Amino acid sequence: MPKEFVHSIKVPRLYKSAAKIIQEVREKGGSLKSLIYNQRHPNKSAIYSLCVKTLQKEGQIDNLINKTNLLTNEPRFDAWLAKILITELLWGKNALKTDCKPIKIILAYEQKLREELNNIGVDAFSTSPETVKNARYVRINTLLVTLKKGISYFQEEGWSLIPKCSNYIQHLNAVKNLKKPNFIQDFHIPEILVFPPDTVFYDHPGYQNGEIILQDKASCLPSYLLNPEPGSIVLDMCAAPGMKTSHLAAILTNTGKIYAVEKDEHRYKTLCKQIKLTNASCVETINKDSLTLETNEYSKVEYILVDPSCSGSGMLDRQIVYGKEKGDPQRLKQLQAFQVFVLRHALLNFPNVKRVVYSTCSTHCEENEEVVDEILENIQNAYELVPVKKLLNEEWLNFSSKKYKCSDKCLYAISDVDMCNDFFVAVFERNFNVSLPEYKPEYKENNASNNKVEKVQEIFNDEKTITRKRKKRGKRKTNQENFKDEEKIDDSIKDVNNDNDSSQSDGDESSQNIGDESSQNIGDESSQNIGNESSQNIGDESSQNDNNELSDNNDNDNNDNDNNDNNEPVAKKRKLKIGRKIKPHIKIGRSSIHKKLKLPKKKRKTL
Numbered sequence: 099m100p101k102e103f104v105h106s107i108k109v110p111r112l113y114k115s116a117a118k119i120i121q122e123v124r125e126k127g128g129s130l131k132s133l134i135y136n137q138r139h140p141n142k143s144a145i146y147s148l149c150v151k152t153l154q155k156e157g158q159i160d161n162l163i164n165k166t167n168l169l170t171n172e173p174r175f176d177a178w179l180a181k182i183l184i185t186e187l188l189w190g191k192n193a194l195k196t197d198c199k200p201i202k203i204i205l206a207y208e209q210k211l212r213e214e215l216n217n218i219g220v221d222a223f224s225t226s227p228e229t230v231k232n233a234r235y236v237r238i239n240t241l242l243v244t245l246k247k248g249i250s251y252f253q254e255e256g257w258s259l260i261p262k263c264s265n266y267i268q269h270l271n272a273v274k275n276l277k278k279p280n281f282i283q284d285f286h287i288p289e290i291l292v293f294p295p296d297t298v299f300y301d302h303p304g305y306q307n308g309e310i311i312l313q314d315k316a317s318c319l320p321s322y323l324l325n326p327e328p329g330s331i332v333l334d335m336c337a338a339p340g341m342k343t344s345h346l347a348a349i350l351t352n353t354g355k356i357y358a359v360e361k362d363e364h365r366y367k368t369l370c371k372q373i374k375l376t377n378a379s380c381v382e383t384i385n386k387d388s389l390t391l392e393t394n395e396y397s398k399v400e401y402i403l404v405d406p407s408c409s410g411s412g413m414l415d416r417q418i419v420y421g422k423e424k425g426d427p428q429r430l431k432q433l434q435a436f437q438v439f440v441l442r443h444a445l446l447n448f449p450n451v452k453r454v455v456y457s458t459c460s461t462h463c464e465e466n467e468e469v470v471d472e473i474l475e476n477i478q479n480a481y482e483l484v485p486v487k488k489l490l491n492e493e494w495l496n497f498s499s500k501k502y503k504c505s506d507k508c509l510y511a512i513s514d515v516d517m518c519n520d521f522f523v524a525v526f527e528r529n530f531n532v533s534l535p536e537y538k539p540e541y542k543e544n545n546a547s548n549n550k551v552e553k554v555q556e557i558f559n560d561e562k563t564i565t566r567k568r569k570k571r572g573k574r575k576t577n578q579e580n581f582k583d584e585e586k587i588d589d590s591i592k593d594v595n596n597d598n599d600s601s602q603s604d605g606d607e608s609s610q611n612i613g614d615e616s617s618q619n620i621g622d623e624s625s626q627n628i629g630n631e632s633s634q635n636i637g638d639e640s641s642q643n644d645n646n647e648l649s650d651n652n653d654n655d656n657n658d659n660d661n662n663d664n665n666e667p668v669a670k671k672r673k674l675k676i677g678r679k680i681k682p683h684i685k686i687g688r689s690s691i692h693k694k695l696k697l698p699k700k701k702r703k704t705l
């Protein structure tokens with residue numbers, strides 16, 4: 099081929115996509131997993147491992163770029179693509195084989211880069227932990243397939259179920275040492291199966307048709323601890339993308355009712371898809387701000403889940419991108435104000451609620467113990483904060499700090515110990531002998547963000563009082579008036595929420611999905627994976643690329659954006675053969691928790 103044609107060889111799509119993604123993550127704070135799922139690339143796992151590796155090595159790479167003057171000498175070189183290609187060159191296997199111009203440039207710098215890398219040392223400038231490796235959790239969706247059948251599918255695929263352990267510490271050891279082909283049932287939540295970290299289930303037919311859900315154990319704990327009895331009425335106040343809602347529906351065996359409320363319109367659509375995919379027929383989805391729910395209409399609610407927007411600092415995915423975050427104090431205060439506000443609303447405005455669970459995927463006490471402490475002041479004795487240790491038969495290891503009023507009654511999941519995401523859960527139980535305290539907004543003078551939320555709360559309360567008075571007088575608000583009220587509340591709270599939503603979408607189960615792949619790739623196997631997958635792709639993709647330039651360019655344009663918080667592409671309608679639908683749900687032993695939570699059968703009328 100004549101020389102002049104060489105420059106027309108395109109950069110493999112894998113590298114272009116990965117470069118675009120890390121640019122978005124760094125410049126716009128985008129969620130790594132969402133961005134990857136929004137790609138149409140056939141090998142998301144390869145893109146993910148390449149992006150993760152690049153983000154982890156970013157400090158080193160920046161240093162190498164400076165020392166070698168790469169971008170000064172090549173001013174037209176895209177800096178993000180340079181980072182991706184350097185990663186592939188230095189930490190990939192047999193990488194950078196294509197003859198396109200950017201790759202040729204990087205190869206021309208290879209010797210310098212390697213020399214400088216030796217000078218810098220391996221661990222210098224590393225931005226995030228490289229050893230993040232959690233187990234892979236699969237929740238069997240008992241609304242579509244029995245647990246027994248779900249287990250047997252994996253066994254038929256060559257997996258081998260190892261026996262359950264007799265205590266939690268033994269279980270954790272078993273999970274730490276889990277190697278293919280072994281898997282184990284979770285110690286606490288029977289419908290969760292635990293696989294070795296380097297297991298990929300994205301292409302599993304059961305995942306595609308909703309029979310298995312890739313949900314981290316930590317994210318299953320809130321619904322498990324809320325533990326609504328079949329037939330009861332549940333309110334999920336912050337529902338999208340619906341992982342916990344669908345888990346709750348499974349716990350209810352699709353009996354009773356779940357009101358799943360989601361404020362964000364886009365996320366609401368994802369919620370609806372997830373509910374449909376998982377056959378959670380007892381769920382009624384509501385696209386609304388749960389703070390503006392007309393509580394009279396939901397007066398029969400017995401259980402509430404409050405899983406609000408949070409910093410998401412406990413998510414492995416975030417830790418990969420940002421390292422272990424200290425958290426910006428001002429932002430944490432804003433989040434806290436919002437979290438207190440929603441939780442207080444749940445506890446004090448639904449007269450028949452028996453139990454409320456509050457959860458975050460945050461490691462910050464500002465979003466956890468401090469929220470619970472503030473709430474404890476408000477609720478007086480109308481609720482008891484239940485010691486989670488007891489609910490879990492003493493089989494748990496990490497709890498909230500004793501230096502707070504909530505003491506060690508709340509649960510912490512700690513990734514290094516519990517082999518799942520970091521999570522916080524508090525369980526409140528109603529004491530029907532004490533009437534609910536009046537719901538009064540507090541005004542905090544020295545805290546701007548709190549003021550903002552308290553102001554919203556005041557508006558909200560004023561509106562409620564007006565509504566009540568109007569109702570007493572037999573007057574209903576016009577739709578227009580209602581709309582204006584919502585707007586007012588919305589505007590005031592917008593800033594607080596906007597902040598949260600980007601992070602909270604990373605939050606939750608995210609790690610369970612691509613997260614798992616990340617972990618599978620990060621550790622020892624990372625370089626293997628990057629190497630294998632990317633070099634495999636170079637050839638294929640560049641040839642694909644040559645023919646498909648348009649689709650390549652439109653990578654981000656025509657996406658369905660089906661991803662949820664976990665970045666699971668939900669609602670894939672393809673019906674795959676595995677696992678014929680099996681109607682009813684098997685019985686799962688939750689009686690121990692029910693026994694622990696001795697709830698009065700008689701409900702007192704309050705409010």
Ligand SMILES: C[S@@+](CC[C@H](N)C(=O)[O-])C[C@H]1O[C@@H](n2cnc3c(N)ncnc32)[C@H](O)[C@@H]1O
Binds near residue numbers: 335360405408663
């Ligand atoms: C942490 S995510 C919830 C994850 C969800 N529970 C799950 O397990 O899939 C928080 C969600 O709450 C929503 N949200 C925040 N403020 C809300 C409000 N006032 N009313 C309803 N939804 C809200 C956010 O848009 C976001 O989708």
